[in-house]
Amino acid sequence: MIIAGKWVLPITSPPIADGAVLVENGAIKALGSKEELILKFPHEKLMDFKEALILPGFVDAHTHLEYSPFRGVVADLPFWKWKLEITKLSFSLDEEDWECSAELGLMEAVRAGITALGDITKSGASLRAAVKAGLRGCIFAEVSGMDHRQTENLMKEMIKRLDNWRNESKNSLISLGVSPYSVYNSCPLLLKEVAEFSRQENLLFAIHLAGSRQEYDFVKYGSGPLAHQYRDLMGWGEFLWQPTGVSPVRYVENWQVLAPNTVAIHCVQVSEEDIDILRRYEVRIVHCPRTSSKLGMGITPLWSFIRKGFVTGLGTDSPASNYTNDFFDEMRVSLLLQRGLSARVEALSAEKFVEMATLGGAQVLGLDDKVGSLEIGKRADIIAVDISEAHEAFGRDPYSLLVYWANQENVMMTMVDGKILYREGNFYSLDSEGIISKTRKVKKKLLDS
Ligand SMILES: [Zn+2]
Numbered sequence: 001m002i003i004a005g006k007w008v009l010p011i012t013s014p015p016i017a018d019g020a021v022l023v024e025n026g027a028i029k030a031l032g033s034k035e036e037l038i039l040k041f042p043h044e045k046l047m048d049f050k051e052a053l054i055l056p057g058f059v060d061a062h063t064h065l066e067y068s069p070f071r072g073v074v075a076d077l078p079f080w081k082w083k084l085e086i087t088k089l090s091f092s093l094d095e096e097d098w099e100c101s102a103e104l105g106l107m108e109a110v111r112a113g114i115t116a117l118g119d120i121t122k123s124g125a126s127l128r129a130a131v132k133a134g135l136r137g138c139i140f141a142e143v144s145g146m147d148h149r150q151t152e153n154l155m156k157e158m159i160k161r162l163d164n165w166r167n168e169s170k171n172s173l174i175s176l177g178v179s180p181y182s183v184y185n186s187c188p189l190l191l192k193e194v195a196e197f198s199r200q201e202n203l204l205f206a207i208h209l210a211g212s213r214q215e216y217d218f219v220k221y222g223s224g225p226l227a228h229q230y231r232d233l234m235g236w237g238e239f240l241w242q243p244t245g246v247s248p249v250r251y252v253e254n255w256q257v258l259a260p261n262t263v264a265i266h267c268v269q270v271s272e273e274d275i276d277i278l279r280r281y282e283v284r285i286v287h288c289p290r291t292s293s294k295l296g297m298g299i300t301p302l303w304s305f306i307r308k309g310f311v312t313g314l315g316t317d318s319p320a321s322n323y324t325n326d327f328f329d330e331m332r333v334s335l336l337l338q339r340g341l342s343a344r345v346e347a348l349s350a351e352k353f354v355e356m357a358t359l360g361g362a363q364v365l366g367l368d369d370k371v372g373s374l375e376i377g378k379r380a381d382i383i384a385v386d387i388s389e390a391h392e393a394f395g396r397d398p399y400s401l402l403v404y405w406a407n408q409e410n411v412m413m414t415m416v417d418g419k420i421l422y423r424e425g426n427f428y429s430l431d432s433e434g435i436i437s438k439t440r441k442v443k444k445k446l447l448d449s
Contacts, residue, residue: 002044003415004034005052005384007398010374011359015398021054023380026418031374049412051388053398055354056373057115057381057414058327059361062206062265062286062315065105065119065126066098069442070320079212079295080225084233086320092449093442095123100438102129105319107430110135112325112408115381115416118263118286118315118365120179120206127165131172133429134416136381138365139165140179140206143194146236148187155193173417175366177204177263182211183248184218184226185234188255195257204261204366206286210248210274211266212297219248249274258283263364265315267305268298275304284311284364287356289334291317302334303342306352313361314353326408331357335403350403384413 001023008019010031020037022030022044030037038046067086074085093101102125109117116136119126127139143158145151162176169176180186180194191207198205210216217224222243231237244251249270252258258281265286267278278285287300305312314334316325331353338348362372371381387398390405414422421429 002034002037002041002046003049003054003382003384004037004046005049005054006387007053008374009053009055009354009398011056011355012373012375019054021374021380021382023382023415023418026380028374028376028378028380030376049384049386051386052412053385053387053402054374055383055385055402056358056371057383057416058113058357059313059365059367059372060109060114060117060316060325060327061263061313061361061364062288062317063105063109063117063119063325064121064318064320065109065117065129066102066121066123067318067320068105068108069101069439069446070318071323073443073446074320077295079297080214080230082295082321084225084230087230087233089446089449092445097442097445098123098125099128100435101442102126103132103430103435104439105325106130106133106135107427107432107435108319109325110414110422110427110430111411112327113383113385113411113414114325114327115383115414116362116365116367116371118177118206118361120181124161124165124168127169127174130174131169134173134419134421136173136367136371136416138175138177138204138367139169140177140204141165142179142181143190144181144185145190146185146187146231146234146239146241148189148239151187151189151193154190155197158194159197175204177206179206182208182215183251184215184230187239191252191257192255195255195259195262198261199259202261204263205257205259206263206265207252207257208266209252209264210269211292212295213269215248216269219244219251220246247271247274249277253277253281265317266292266297266300268292268300270301272304275301275308279308279310284313286313286315286364287334288315288317288322289337290330291321293333293337295321299337299341301341302338303344303348306347311360311363312356313364314357324408327357328402328406328408328410331403350397350399354399354402380415380418382413382415383411386410386412
């Protein structure tokens with residue numbers, strides 16, 4: 001099959017005007033101009049998207065898809081109040097609710113041109129939804145607990161869950177990882193044990209790190225709402241929590257958590273010294289600009305991470321905080337915030353953010369040998385983005401069209417591993433109407449509780 005469009009953006013090589021990609025058995029076999037590929041492969045079926053950009057699918061390096069119906073339930077609260085409210089509401093959902101909630105998230109991700117994701121889940125609902133939909137990604141088993149006496153049990157339970165998930169995701173495009181959620185809900189022993197386990201088992205280790213000012217105050221000074229209201233809500237009030245006197249990054253370093261398999265999410269409340277520590281351990285970074293801005297957590301000093309050569313991806317962090325999976329918006333907001341903050345333009349180009357949204361995310365999730373760019377031999381995770389309504393106003397620079405103009409509604413086609421999952425209003429692996437009607441009930445439950 002030849003997929004053609006106004007521009008092909010391979011990411012690792014310059015854009016090809018009036019370009020095309022040849023896909024065979026789920027892999028990319030050739031790239032070039034449309035004319036050239038049609039001449040060379042006259043018997044291949046042509047799928048011509050005409051006024052469209054053809055590029056690798058977006059890699060959402062951090063999300064919680066099962067929280068999708070929480071959108072609009074808790075709005076305009078600062079991070080810690082939002083976290084408290086979301087946690088309380090989550091107690092009202094049962095297993096079936098999480099399953100269809102994750103399917104809703106998956107469906108929206110596919111519609112938005114996301115072809116791979118890094119999802120943190122306790123229930124495993126996102127794993128089952130991703131397997132069903134045919135999406136690629138790394139699913140992280142969430143674990144948390146402040147009672148250090150429970151560490152052994154929590155580890156056993158997590159390992160059992162991983163075994164089950166391995167069975168459930170056999171022959172799929174899913175790999176597994178582990179994730180003690182954060183420093184404010186996982187005791188240091190648990191952090192250390194999970195990190196050691198991940199290194200032994202060669203799994204990725206994800207953690208929300210240095211996100212909010214409240215997390216910083218909790219670790220360094222042992223104070224603030226995460227040391228009181230949140231711990232009380234979770235029933236951890238009886239466990240002594242003392243100030244450590246160090247930043248969250250220094251704290252996890254002291255507990256031997258950091259390593260090249262660490263995926264650190266947020267990294268907003270970080271000093272240059274913290275950034276240097278993360279660099280020393282070759283930590284991978286996920287930047288969630290819309291979530292951290294919306295919840296008033298602050299702005300990641302992304303320029304420092306880029307300058308220091310970090311592997312960096314973008315994450316939507318779920319519709320519960322962010323409302324949409326729109327990766328165009330994620331790139332746009334990120335670029336504008338960073339340019340405004342650093343007063344730098346050239347180093348923070350639209351091209352750089354498209355790279356971060358595709359190849360960068362794939363590198364974070366260890367998928368860059370298979371996807372993240374359009375190269376011969378890589379798997380065919382490809383999207384088509386309609387630019388006909390831009391009326392060629394920005395016709396010379398396709399990257400700028402993606403970042404400054406397009407939205408998720410412009411995604412015409414989402415292909416994973418050579419299979420079309422979505423095309424112009426139709427989902428091919430998901431029952432969209434069924435999912436929407438089931439999640440309406442979940443939404444009602446959330447609103448009534
Ligand atoms: Zn998150």
